[in-house]
Amino acid sequence: MNDLHEALRDDVRMLGDSLGQTIEKHLGKKFLEKIERVRKLAKAGRHGTEKDRDNLLTELKGLSEDEMLPVARGFTQFLNLANIAEEHHRVRRHQEICDLEAADSYVQLLKRLKKEGIGVTQIQQTLAEMQVDLVLTAHPTEVNRRTLIQKYDAITDCLRGLDRGESEQHRLKELISQIWHTNEIRQVRPTPIDEAKWGFAVIENSLWEAVPTFLKRLDEQTHAILGQGLPLDCSPIRFSSWMGGDRDGNPNVTAVVTEEVLMLSRWMAADLYVRDIDVLRAELSMYNCNQELRQRVGDAPEPYRQLLGEVRDSLVCTQRWIKERLDQESEVSSVLCPMLTPDKLLEPLMLCHRSLVECGMEIIAEGPLEDIIRRVGCFGMTLVRLDIRQSSDRHAQVFEEISQFYGLGSYIHWTEEGRQAFLLKELQSKRPLIPRGWHPSPEVQEVLDTCKVVAEADPASLGSYVISMASHPSDVLSVILLLREMGISHDMRVVPLFETLDDLDSARDCVDALLSVPWYKQYTHGHQEVMIGYSDSSKDAGQLAAAWGQFKAQEALTELCQAHDVHLTLFHGRGGTVGRGGGPSHTAILAQPPGSVDRSLRVTEQGEMIRFKFGIPELAVRNLELYTGAVLAATLSPEPSPKNVWRDQMEKMAETGLQAYRSVVRHDAQFVPYFRAVTPEQELSKLPLGSRPAKRKADGGVESLRAIPWIFAWTQIRLMLPAWLGSDTALEAAVRNNELPLLHDMYAKWPFFRSYVDMLEMVLAKSDTRLTEYYESRLVSDELKVLGSSLRHRLSVAVEKVLDIKQRKELLVDNPVIQQSIDVRNPYIDPLHFLQAELLYRDRNHPDQRLEQALMVTMAGISAGMRNTG
Ligand code: PGA
Numbered sequence: 046m047n048d049l050h051e052a053l054r055d056d057v058r059m060l061g062d063s064l065g066q067t068i069e070k071h072l073g074k075k076f077l078e079k080i081e082r083v084r085k086l087a088k089a090g091r092h093g094t095e096k097d098r099d100n101l102l103t104e105l106k107g108l109s110e111d112e113m114l115p116v117a118r119g120f121t122q123f124l125n126l127a128n129i130a131e132e133h134h135r136v137r138r139h140q141e142i143c144d145l146e147a148a149d150s151y152v153q154l155l156k157r158l159k160k161e162g163i164g165v166t167q168i169q170q171t172l173a174e175m176q177v178d179l180v181l182t183a184h185p186t187e188v189n190r191r192t193l194i195q196k197y198d199a200i201t202d203c204l205r206g207l208d209r210g211e212s213e214q215h216r217l218k219e220l221i222s223q224i225w226h227t228n229e230i231r232q233v234r235p236t237p238i239d240e241a242k243w244g245f246a247v248i249e250n251s252l253w254e255a256v257p258t259f260l261k262r263l264d265e266q267t268h269a270i271l272g273q274g275l276p277l278d279c280s281p282i283r284f285s286s287w288m289g290g291d292r293d294g295n296p297n298v299t300a301v302v303t304e305e306v307l308m309l310s311r312w313m314a315a316d317l318y319v320r321d322i323d324v325l326r327a328e329l330s331m332y333n334c335n336q337e338l339r340q341r342v343g344d345a346p347e348p349y350r351q352l353l354g355e356v357r358d359s360l361v362c363t364q365r366w367i368k369e370r371l372d373q374e375s376e377v378s379s380v381l382c383p384m385l386t387p388d389k390l391l392e393p394l395m396l397c398h399r400s401l402v403e404c405g406m407e408i409i410a411e412g413p414l415e416d417i418i419r420r421v422g423c424f425g426m427t428l429v430r431l432d433i434r435q436s437s438d439r440h441a442q443v444f445e446e447i448s449q450f451y452g453l454g455s456y457i458h459w460t461e462e463g464r465q466a467f468l469l470k471e472l473q474s475k476r477p478l479i480p481r482g483w484h485p486s487p488e489v490q491e492v493l494d495t496c497k498v499v500a501e502a503d504p505a506s507l508g509s510y511v512i513s514m515a516s517h518p519s520d521v522l523s524v525i526l527l528l529r530e531m532g533i534s535h536d537m538r539v540v541p542l543f544e545t546l547d548d549l550d551s552a553r554d555c556v557d558a559l560l561s562v563p564w565y566k567q568y569t570h571g572h573q574e575v576m577i578g579y580s581d582s583s584k585d586a587g588q589l590a591a592a593w594g595q596f597k598a599q600e601a602l603t604e605l606c607q608a609h610d611v612h613l614t615l616f617h618g619r620g621g622t623v624g625r626g627g628g629p630s631h632t633a634i635l636a637q638p639p640g641s642v643d644r645s646l647r648v649t650e651q652g653e654m655i656r657f658k659f660g661i662p663e664l665a666v667r668n669l670e671l672y673t674g675a676v677l678a679a680t681l682s683p684e685p686s687p688k689n690v691w692r693d694q695m696e697k698m699a700e701t702g703l704q705a706y707r708s709v710v711r712h713d714a715q716f717v718p719y720f721r722a723v724t725p726e727q728e729l730s731k732l733p734l735g736s737r738p739a740k741r742k743a744d745g746g747v748e749s750l751r752a753i754p755w756i757f758a759w760t761q762i763r764l765m766l767p768a769w770l771g772s773d774t775a776l777e778a779a780v781r782n783n784e785l786p787l788l789h790d791m792y793a794k795w796p797f798f799r800s801y802v803d804m805l806e807m808v809l810a811k812s813d814t815r816l817t818e819y820y821e822s823r824l825v826s827d828e829l830k831v832l833g834s835s836l837r838h839r840l841s842v843a844v845e846k847v848l849d850i851k852q853r854k855e856l857l858v859d860n861p862v863i864q865q866s867i868d869v870r871n872p873y874i875d876p877l878h879f880l881q882a883e884l885l886y887r888d889r890n891h892p893d894q895r896l897e898q899a900l901m902v903t904m905a906g907i908s909a910g911m912r913n914t915g
Contacts, residue, residue, distance in 0.1 A: 052137070056130040056204060057869075061123055063218050067225045068119055079104075079112070080119045088872040105879050110887075113880060114899040120877050121906030122224060124870065125189070128909060129197050131866065133204045136663045151263070151674045155270040163681050165271045171644055171680055172267065175281035176614075177672050178647040180432060180508070181247065182287040183240035185735025186621060186652030186753055188905040190231055191243060194656065196224050198250075201661065230901045234733040237298045241289040241306040245313045247655055248428060252284065253317055255665035256423045257416035262666070263673065277398070277415060278391060278422035281673050285508040285647070286310070286429040292495065293434045293513045294751065295737035300494035305371065307431055307498075307506050311385075312367040314428040318390065319360045321417045326353045328413060329397065331406060338400040349397050356393050359384040363426075385503065387425045394418050430508035433499055434542070435492065436741075437512050437520040443489045444468075444523055450483055464519035465558075472526050473564060479530050493531065496524075500533035507537060509616070509647075511576055515541035516548050518558045518565075525568065536568050540616060544578025546586035546703070549594040553601035560609040569611060574647070575602055576616035579626025580752035587706030587771030588624060592801055593699035595626075600638040607640075616647035621654040623804040624756045624767035630658075630668070631675035636800040639686055642679035657912075684796055691791050691798070694784060698775035706771030709836075717747050719829045723820050724758035725885055725904065726750070732901050761881065761907050764817045764836065768808040773839045776846035788850050806847050810856040810867060811911060812840055816878045823882040824889075874910035877903045 069077040083104055089097035108116060158168055189197070200220050203213035235243070260280060268274035289306030292298035329349035338348050345351035366383035384390055394417060401410035441457055444464075448456040456464065471478050485493065499507065510528070512520050524539045543552040556575060559565045577599060582591035599615055606613035619626035619633070626633075634642060650658065659665040687695075709716055720726060730739040739754045747755075759766045779788060791798040814837040821833045844856065857864040881903040888896040 053130060053134040056133065057127050060126040060130060060200070060217070060221065063221045064119070064122055064126060064225065066218070067222045068115075070222075071225065072115060076112075076115065080116060083116065083876050084120075084872065087875045090875060091872050101876070102879060105876060106883060108880075110893060110895050113884060114895060114902060117877060117880050117899045117902040117906060118225075118229065120873050121229065121902050121909060124873050124906055124909040125193075125197065125224075126200070126221070127870065127873070128912065129200050130204065132657070132661070132664075133201050136661065137208065151670055152266050152270060154674045154678055155267065158677070158681055159270070161682055165273070168271060168677070168681065169267075169273060169275075171677060172263075172275060172281060172673075173279050174644050175673070175676060175680075176645040177282045177676050178285050178430075178508070178645075179282065179672070180285040180287060180616075180647055180649045181244045181429065181655055182291060182649050182651045183237065183244070183289075183735055183737075184287075184620070184649075184651040184753060185737060186654075186757075187656065188653070188732070188734060188908045189656075190227075190229065191246070193224060193227060193229060194660075196220050196227075198660070229905055230898065231733045235736055237289045237295070237302045237736045238305060238309070240736055241286070241309060244286050244288040244655075245310065245428065247659060248284070248424070249313070249317060251659055251662050251665050253420065253424075255659070255662040255669065256280070256282075257419040258662065259666045259669040260419045260423070261415070263670070277395075277418050280419065280423040281676075282669050283423055284429045285432055287432050287434060287649070290431040290508075291434040291511075293436045294741040297736045299491060300498045303431070303433065303495060304498045304502075307427075307502050308367050308371050310428045310431065311426060311506065312364055312371070314424060314426050315360050315363045315367065315384070317424075317428075318417070318420075319357060319364070321413070321420070322353055322357045322360065325413050325417060326350050326357065329353065329409070331401070331404075331409065333404045333406070335400040335403040338396055341396065348400070352393050352397060356384075356390065359389070385426055386505065387421050390426065391418065391421050394421070425505060427503070427506040431506060432508040432511055433495065434511040434513055435495070435524075437514050437516065439488065439492050440512070440520065440523045440527060443485070443492050443527060446485050446489050447478065447480070447483075450480055461517050461519055464517075465522060468519055468522040468526050469562065469564060472522065472529065477530060478526070493527070496527045496531040496533075499537070500528055500531040504535045504537070509538040509540040509574055509576075511540045511542050511616075513542045513544065513578070514548075515543060516545075516551070516555065518555055518562075521559060522565070536570060538572070538574050540574045540576050542576035542578050542616075542618065543598060544581035544585075544618070546582055546590060546594045549577070549582055549591075549598040552598045553605050556602060557605055557609075560605070560611060566609065566611070571610070572612045572614065573606055574614040574616055576618055576647075578618045580618070580620050580624065580756070583624055583626070583767060584752045584755055586703050587710075588768050588805075589702035589772045589775055589801070590699040590706065592797075593695050596638055596797055599641045603638060603641040603643075612643065612645070613641070614645040614647060615641055616649075618649050620649075620651055620753065620756075621657075622756055622760070622768075623808045624759075624765070625752055627654070628800065628804045628807075631671045632796075632800050632803075634672070634675035634679050635684070636796040637679060638797075639683035642676055642683070644676070644680050646676055653908075653912075687795050687797065690787065691795055694779070694787055694791065695798070698779055701778050702771035702775035705774035709770060713832065715829055715832045719825065719832050720747065720758070722825045722829060723764075723817070723833065724762050725881065725900070726754060726758040728885065728888070728897075728900055729754050729757055729761075729904065731897065732904055757908075760811075760911055761878075761904060762817050762820045763811070763813040763878070764840065765808045765812045766836065766840075769805060769812075769840060769843045770836075772805055773843035773846065776850070777842055780846055780849055785849060789852070792850050802847060802850055805843070806851065806856055807860075807863065809840070809844050809847060810864065813871075814840060816875070819879065820882045820885075823886045870910045874907060877906045877910065881907065 065077055068080065083101065086097060086101035086104055090101045155168065159165070200217065203217045203220070206213040264274040289298060289302055330347055331349060332346060334348040338352065342348045342351040363383040363385065394414065398410050398414055398418065401407065444456040448454060499510065510524055512524055515521065521539050521541050528537060541555065543549050552575065556573065560573065577595050579595065582594060585591065586594065602613055617626070621627040630648070634646070658668045739751060740749045741751060742749045756767050779785070792802055817837060821830055825833060848854065848856070881900065884896050884900040884903060888900060
């Protein structure tokens with residue numbers, strides 16, 4: 046292991062040196078020396094005296110407007126290169142660990158389940174029925190441009206080559222030079238179509254290869270332990286997408302965009318299959334085949350190639366058919382037989398498979414042919430299923446305009462009962478509701494147009510229709526009615542997203558009211574999906590109260606759906622960072638309430654996390670395995686329910702935490718001015734990260750700020766407030782009341798509480814009050830500094846209490862890898878923070894294009910250093 050750490054250090058040094066040479070070549074020896082000086086001072090500033098830190102600040106303050114950008118770029122790119130080396134190292138280490146059969150591996154899990162007395166058939170069946178749906182979103186948390194990500198990936202390839210003893214030095218230099226001479230900040234915002242294409246590229250570049258590898262391994266391991274593998278076309282994991290479908294607060298995602306994205310994903314799928322079939326055709330040159338295939342292809346000398354040739358033609362036809370639609374060519378298609386369903390593709394492939402096996406060529410059948418069959422099982426003919434998301438008030442607005450048009454009064458002023466009665470009556474009526482000759486507002490028209498696109502789309506290309514900020518049954522019924530009005534012919538999953546604390550608390554009652562309506566229950570076909578919003582609830586109530594609210598809501602929904610005899614799928618809207626419900630997926634799954642993970646689960650995968658988890662095939666395979674194992678374990682061997690004393694304690698702490706959080710965020714008049722002054726919140730909205738605006742309402746205040754920039758802003762100044770504010774007070778009160786032994790017990794035995802404490806610890810370890818204090822000293826008026834210092838004090842209380850619970854003297858002592866990674870990065874991130882504070886100060890006083898550019902680079906660099914944005 047030590048050798049491996051040495052290897053990581055060597056890689057980082059080599060990449061850093063190469064970056065240094067590039068900078069020197071571009072900006073001269075003197076400039077490189079300046080950067081080196083800053084780096085050394087930063088290092089000394091971390092480990093030395095106040096004086097070293099002062100020297101660093103003096104050096105940075107002395108930089109001219111023109112020097113700030115290249116200095117910021119130097120540190121930012123260094124951090125990016127360090128990330129690549131670390132990522133590569135993780136894969137390298139994983140390979141080693143794999144060889145040693147890691148304790149958390151899938152094989153160990155199967156053995157454990159068997160030992161616990163769970164029957165082989167039950168395990169098999171659970172695997173065959175398992176539906177883990179990873180939903181790729183376009184959430185704007187990836188700071189890196191795609192073109193740079195591609196170069197970073199190429200560097201990873203070089204590092205692998207070097208490990209194999211190949212000579213890659215020249216290529217590495219070339220890539221680093223390309224990176225240095227490329228602007229790291231996007232000039233324009235990506236469009237939703239760009240975002241969707243980005244999602245397809247992740248599939249093309251990584252998941253397309255990873256999925257069959259993962260499934261094959263799963264099959265082999267299952268076979269080895271249980272004596273029976275998995276059906277060839279079984280895929281416990283699938284992918285959905287929000288890219289081009291999520292229009293919540295994003296006016297750029299229109300009905301036209303969604304329609305185009307639906308077509309593009311089909312095109313992309315067909316294209317990838319054409320490439321696969323070409324490879325397969327080249328390989329399957331055999332002449333021997335079974336009777337069935339012979340009958341199909343007549344006397345063709347190479348029967349497999351003959352049949353695959355037809356498959357290829359159909360796929361190419363499909364692409365033409367799609368292109369005609371994308372180009373909006375003639376209404377009547379010239380293409381006769383597009384291949385639109387997975388069965389059409391599977392049928393000939395399975396025929397080839399049977400024939401090869403029957404003719405004694407199993408070994409050939411198990412090659413690329415099985416890979417393609419497995420891909421069809423996972424990706425179908427549409428690659429991903431597109432979800433739609435829209436906010437509940439936009440649907441209500443449609444009914445408001447309709448009710449006004451008919452002179453029925455104002456829908457939004459009706460009682461909930463009144464709305465439900467109206468919607469249910471209309472849902473069961475045979476005549477249409479939408480008036481002829483009615484001219485709705487453009488916003489309402491857009492909602493209707495979207496519903497029409499959805500209604501007309503192939504059901505296999507669609508996932509769920511998610512309603513954000515859902516509270517009441519009418520929010521769900523109204524969407525079903527709109528889809529029906531637009532002519533949908535299947536019962537699409539319409540999913541409430543509960544994302545405030547109040548809505549989480551009343552989620553059970555809402556779903557109960559729905560399932561108690563016989564019409565609705567029939568509509569569900571025995572399956573209810575509910576989405577839990579992690580980040581907005583945390584922003585609303587603070588992390589502690591929100592986490593408890595989420596837990597209780599899921600528990601109550603699980604019980605409720607069992608009582609209604611309806612299968613529940615929980616859809617977790619988690620972000621990458623802790624304040625947005627992030628953290629290791631398998632830990633999170635195992636920490637869910639018992640019974641709530643029952644074979645199915647949906648979860649969002651966002652921004653940079655998509656790259657970290659699925660960007661490289663090896664890592665993707667690993668993460669797919671982790672998901673499968675965690676869902677299998679949580680389904681078959683759930684943790685026991687928490688004890689009542691634990692629940693009572695949690696209830697009490699959540700209440701204290703909630704009051705403490707809101708008394709600052711909502712009720713302290715100084716809070717918003719402090720937030721605006723000390724963080725780069727306002728400036729962040731200029732960073733063109735994604736297609737959607739930073740706020741739900743353009744003229745809204747902090748309450749309308751989306752959860753991502755909210756957390757992003759606090760991360761940049763290292764106060765990490767959303768992740769701990771409230772926990773400090775709650776934990777302190779518990780300790781004061783002599784409840785520490787109880788907290789120890791909860792930590793030791795309750796995965797939910799353990800995961801909450803461990804995540805809190807991780808965020809606290811990333812906080813740095815000295816840096817926050819520096820931002821304050823540069824940017825905040827004296828009057829607001831009082832709040833700042835109280836917050837910093839509270840953060841230190843949170844640290845103390847976490848250490849009390851963990852019975853440790855320092856944060857992260859049990860997790861030296863993360864601690865080391867934070868320590869190594871700090872000297873490189875520090876100059877970026879100091880620069881950022883300086884830039885904010887200068888730009889707020891004398892706005893300047895050069896400063897803004899440098900400011901954005903510091904934001905990107907700090908995100909790279911912290912390994913996520915917000
Ligand atoms: P949302 O997501 O703002 O789209 O609901 C929040 C998040 O992912 O943190």
